[in-house]
Amino acid sequence: MGILGQKHNIALVLLCTALFCTTSILAAENAKLDLIEVKIGVRVITGVMKGIGQWQPTADYLTEKIPGYEFKIFPIVNLREFSRFAGEGKVDFIITNPSSYVDIEVNFGASRLLTLKNKSAGVSELMQFGSVIFTQADNNEINDLKDLKGKNLIAVSEPAFGGWTVAWREMKKQNFDPYSDLGKLFFAGGDQRDVIKAVKARRMDAGVVRSDMIERMANEGEIAKDEFKLINPKQVADYPYWLSTELYPEWAFAKINSTSDELAQKVTIALLQLSSNSKAAEKGNYSGWTIPLSYQPVHDLMKELNIGPYKVRTSHHIDNRFDYQQAFYITLVICALLFLMLIIKFFTRKSVSQSDDAA
Numbered sequence: 001m002g003i004l005g006q007k008h009n010i011a012l013v014l015l016c017t018a019l020f021c022t023t024s025i026l027a028a029e030n031a032k033l034d035l036i037e038v039k040i041g042v043r044v045i046t047g048v049m050k051g052i053g054q055w056q057p058t059a060d061y062l063t064e065k066i067p068g069y070e071f072k073i074f075p076i077v078n079l080r081e082f083s084r085f086a087g088e089g090k091v092d093f094i095i096t097n098p099s100s101y102v103d104i105e106v107n108f109g110a111s112r113l114l115t116l117k118n119k120s121a122g123v124s125e126l127m128q129f130g131s132v133i134f135t136q137a138d139n140n141e142i143n144d145l146k147d148l149k150g151k152n153l154i155a156v157s158e159p160a161f162g163g164w165t166v167a168w169r170e171m172k173k174q175n176f177d178p179y180s181d182l183g184k185l186f187f188a189g190g191d192q193r194d195v196i197k198a199v200k201a202r203r204m205d206a207g208v209v210r211s212d213m214i215e216r217m218a219n220e221g222e223i224a225k226d227e228f229k230l231i232n233p234k235q236v237a238d239y240p241y242w243l244s245t246e247l248y249p250e251w252a253f254a255k256i257n258s259t260s261d262e263l264a265q266k267v268t269i270a271l272l273q274l275s276s277n278s279k280a281a282e283k284g285n286y287s288g289w290t291i292p293l294s295y296q297p298v299h300d301l302m303k304e305l306n307i308g309p310y311k312v313r314t315s316h317h318i319d320n321r322f323d324y325q326q327a328f329y330i331t332l333v334i335c336a337l338l339f340l341m342l343i344i345k346f347f348t349r350k351s352v353s354q355s356d357d358a359a
Helices: 003-034 048-065 079-087 098-108 161-173 192-200 213-219 261-272 279-284 296-305 312-358
Strands: 036-043 069-076 093-096 111-120 123-126 131-136 152-155 184-187 206-210 228-231 252-255 286-290
Touching: 036 048, 036 079, 048 069, 048 261, 048 279, 069 079, 079 093, 079 098, 093 098, 098 111, 098 161, 098 252, 098 296, 111 261, 131 161, 131 192, 131 213, 152 161, 152 192, 161 206, 161 296, 192 206, 192 213, 192 228, 206 213, 252 261, 261 286, 279 286
Parallel strands: 036 069, 036 093, 152 184, 152 206
Antiparallel strands: 093 252, 111 123, 111 252, 111 286, 131 206, 131 228
């Protein structure tokens, strides 16, 4: 075979290879276009990019396990925005903290499917968590909750569960009202690491984060645990982290009301089968999922604090007070007008009487 023949054969092979690759790419793209997109709204506590890195492998695992669907992570920092997106049906499933789940369950009919088995600093199979109230290790002025009076405290956000409301309930139990007894109460805006950094830098006297957050940052080398001191320490058997409060069920995986039960069942089965050493679990810092725990303690907390879906009662009372106050001012104005009319009438009669006398 001549050189021209060899070149012809090589060109033919290259052309066939190119056609095969192109066909394969187009087939893959067409197959991808046929997939139904499923959005999982995730409450992220350490920033959007870290949140995507943490949870997208879980979505990829579901895409692999459930044919015909492509699962994508929809990271959300703001909890109020999270509830709105779920209520408007912009996501199909949610992974979020207990109070956020309860809010969406009561207001929009979400149904819990699973509870997270958390893993942090080498400890796995934890299905409960609480809050940590802490200060600098050498802060001798703060040793218990009553010492926070007049001090500045920072938490992650007002609707945050482990990052605020659990600690608030504990303070309330001990007759300490953070909204009136603290010097100032600040909220970091969404990232719990910022709370710890603010206390570390002494910009704040004390802080509140979810239990395990200090150990998580220490394990990652961002802080040293002995830089801080635990306020109101509690001991719970087999719970390895600092704790200042009671324990509550871990994060929930739930479906929103419009998501089909058939798809929800497939997702539930797939996540229950997820291995603790899978990429999804390792990247997500968890060991797996379990049948859902009871979230009644979360309902009780929210009722006691009059927050979330149970805030209506407080708003109703405030509205009533406003109505009474408004009625009082209206009555006062009417009385003033009547008094003014009497004065005008009196002086008018007097003027007429004087005119008659002069005549």
